[in-house]
Amino acid sequence: MNNSLALATSGLCFSYGKSATIQDISVELQTGRFYGIIGPNGCGKTTFLDLLTGNKKPSSGTIDLFKAPLASYNKRDLAQHLALVPQEYDTGFGFSVEEVVLMGRHPYIPRFSSPSPNDWQRVNEAMRAIGISGMRDRYTSTLSGGQKQRTVVARALAQDTPLLLFDEATSSLDIKYTLQIFNLVKDLVKNQQRTVIAVMHNLNLAAAYCDEILIMDKGKIVSSGATAQTLTTEIIADVFGVESTIVWDSYNQAQQICFRYRQTEK
Amino acid sequence: MPSTVDKKNILLTCGLVALLVCTVVMSTGMGYMQIHWQDILRVIGSHVFHSPDLSISIEPSIHYVVLDVRLPRILTAVLVGAGLALSGVIYQGILLNPLADPYTLGISSGAAFGASFALLANLSLLGQFSTPLFAFIGAIATLFIVIRLSTFNGVISAQTLILSGVIVGAILSAGISFMKYLADEQVAIIIFWLMGSFGSSTWSGVLLLCATVAFGLLITLYFSRDLNIMSLGNRSSDSLGVETAKIRIILLLSASFVTAICVALTGIIGFIGLIVPHLMRYIVGPDNRKLIPASALAGAILLLIADTTTRAVLPIEVPIGVLTALIGGPFFCIIFRQKQKGRAYE
Numbered sequence: 134m135n136n137s138l139a140l141a142t143s144g145l146c147f148s149y150g151k152s153a154t155i156q157d158i159s160v161e162l163q164t165g166r167f168y169g170i171i172g173p174n175g176c177g178k179t180t181f182l183d184l185l186t187g188n189k190k191p192s193s194g195t196i197d198l199f200k201a202p203l204a205s206y207n208k209r210d211l212a213q214h215l216a217l218v219p220q221e222y223d224t225g226f227g228f229s230v231e232e233v234v235l236m237g238r239h240p241y242i243p244r245f246s247s248p249s250p251n252d253w254q255r256v257n258e259a260m261r262a263i264g265i266s267g268m269r270d271r272y273t274s275t276l277s278g279g280q281k282q283r284t285v286v287a288r289a290l291a292q293d294t295p296l297l298l299f300d301e302a303t304s305s306l307d308i309k310y311t312l313q314i315f316n317l318v319k320d321l322v323k324n325q326q327r328t329v330i331a332v333m334h335n336l337n338l339a340a341a342y343c344d345e346i347l348i349m350d351k352g353k354i355v356s357s358g359a360t361a362q363t364l365t366t367e368i369i370a371d372v373f374g375v376e377s378t379i380v381w382d383s384y385n386q387a388q389q390i391c392f393r394y395r396q397t398e399k
Numbered sequence: 400m401p402s403t404v405d406k407k408n409i410l411l412t413c414g415l416v417a418l419l420v421c422t423v424v425m426s427t428g429m430g431y432m433q434i435h436w437q438d439i440l441r442v443i444g445s446h447v448f449h450s451p452d453l454s455i456s457i458e459p460s461i462h463y464v465v466l467d468v469r470l471p472r473i474l475t476a477v478l479v480g481a482g483l484a485l486s487g488v489i490y491q492g493i494l495l496n497p498l499a500d501p502y503t504l505g506i507s508s509g510a511a512f513g514a515s516f517a518l519l520a521n522l523s524l525l526g527q528f529s530t531p532l533f534a535f536i537g538a539i540a541t542l543f544i545v546i547r548l549s550t551f552n553g554v555i556s557a558q559t560l561i562l563s564g565v566i567v568g569a570i571l572s573a574g575i576s577f578m579k580y581l582a583d584e585q586v587a588i589i590i591f592w593l594m595g596s597f598g599s600s601t602w603s604g605v606l607l608l609c610a611t612v613a614f615g616l617l618i619t620l621y622f623s624r625d626l627n628i629m630s631l632g633n634r635s636s637d638s639l640g641v642e643t644a645k646i647r648i649i650l651l652l653s654a655s656f657v658t659a660i661c662v663a664l665t666g667i668i669g670f671i672g673l674i675v676p677h678l679m680r681y682i683v684g685p686d687n688r689k690l691i692p693a694s695a696l697a698g699a700i701l702l703l704i705a706d707t708t709t710r711a712v713l714p715i716e717v718p719i720g721v722l723t724a725l726i727g728g729p730f731f732c733i734i735f736r737q738k739q740k741g742r743a744y745e
Contacts, residue, residue, distance in 0.1 A: 183634070186634070186637060186638050187637070188633070188634055188637050188638070208637070208640045208641065208642050209640040210640075211640065212638060212639050212640030213640070215638065216638060217634065217635070217638035219632070219634040219635055219638070221632070221634070222631055222632050222634070222635050223495060223630060223631055223632040223635075226491075226492075226497070226630055226680060226685035227680075227684075227685050228627070228630070228684075228685050228686075232686070233631070236627070236628050236631065236639060237639065239624070239628055239639045239640055239641070240639060240640035244621075244624070285635075292639070298638075
């Protein structure tokens, strides 16, 4: 079916000070797939995303985005291909929800121009999809953590890019909104051939939504492939140092990981 | 959506311009010698349009007072007010800190240190431009040191930023005091200049300020939408197509340049860059495309009113820097309290 490359890295390395935080990552990610990156805290997941967005420059190795070198994109071009929902964000000096979502259209609006009707349509669609149309005039400084996060997701949707990066995008959302956002993203992947790379901490969510999983540990990708084959009790014990057992959840038609709350020797 | 908002904004800008013009004319009339506003307009008109007939019935001394004494001082106050408010908007926007302004960041002290050094060492490499040049060098060096001091792991800490500014400012003030101690005869000029003074304003100073503020205003307006997006933080603004690192440097250098020229010509005038962007943010909102022109105009009006108050209303002439600090200091405390309560921008 589709086998066009969305993103490929080869021998990607990055070091911060003396210690290497990303070591020799080579991956090929196809369009129209939902990729999950999992791994323990501090294993370099956010740094990996920083390299993909051009926020940090690799010390060696190459990144190709839609078959062109990342460096060949200027910032605006890049922002039309790749959107990021960061883990930490400011909401600025009290902009309204609508204004923040409209900032997602920045790469499309020429300097000194006003947003076009198409820009407004994208903004309205994104807000409706996330269900925040009702609070479009609220100031972001008055929002709860979850509301802010949904605003940022809506902004990334308004950016209308073929590749979407999520860095722990649902960490402050309750279960309803978490599922809402993942369902929405899954739809974009399925119906619009978009590509999603999501850093996730909740392994069961990863198991339920991701087509493929990349497991990171100490700056390397230690295992990757189709979710069912990659998420195993062995690798979970190896990487996270916790015991678990994996069962088939027929309700969700997905793997379900049950953890045992006892530290294993590592 | 925003057509009504834009109309409101245009109205506000026109209102501020009209208010500024009225304030300029009224201030020119005030002072030891009261001058009627019609006479002022006729003197200015006759000069601008080269038609002496307009002011034929007006005494030559009024010509002199209006054109050579009051207007240079008034226009200096207007331009410095605009420049400092503009710098304040930039510092607050880029450093994401509502307490940032040229004064609290120590930039003004840095510029003053550089300028004092040039004055005392009698440096005149570039003639009259050597004081502004050294002020600029001092401002940039201070900006660099303050940001370096408050950066941990590549992130500027908002809490330590102002603290660093205050510390570096204190060290520089001590340095200036030491220079004053060494200065002997020139000490009186320096003391008065440091407290902020418009008394010795000249037309060449007005021209330099005019060019500087216009340059600052154009650069900031050019990048105003990027500045809006930069308030979302590095990662977000980068991923939205903003050249964050480059624009941050351009804007910080521009703000420091504008500050340095203002300080070199009129000494340290604190808190204008802090108060004005705040007030305007309450009125026009956080959008820099509206905030920048509104702040520049309001800064001009506010500083002119302050200067006219000390020049023509108060029984003794309080140095303008002292007056703005007396009014601005308590304001700083209020913002600080609100920031602590986390609701400075509700």
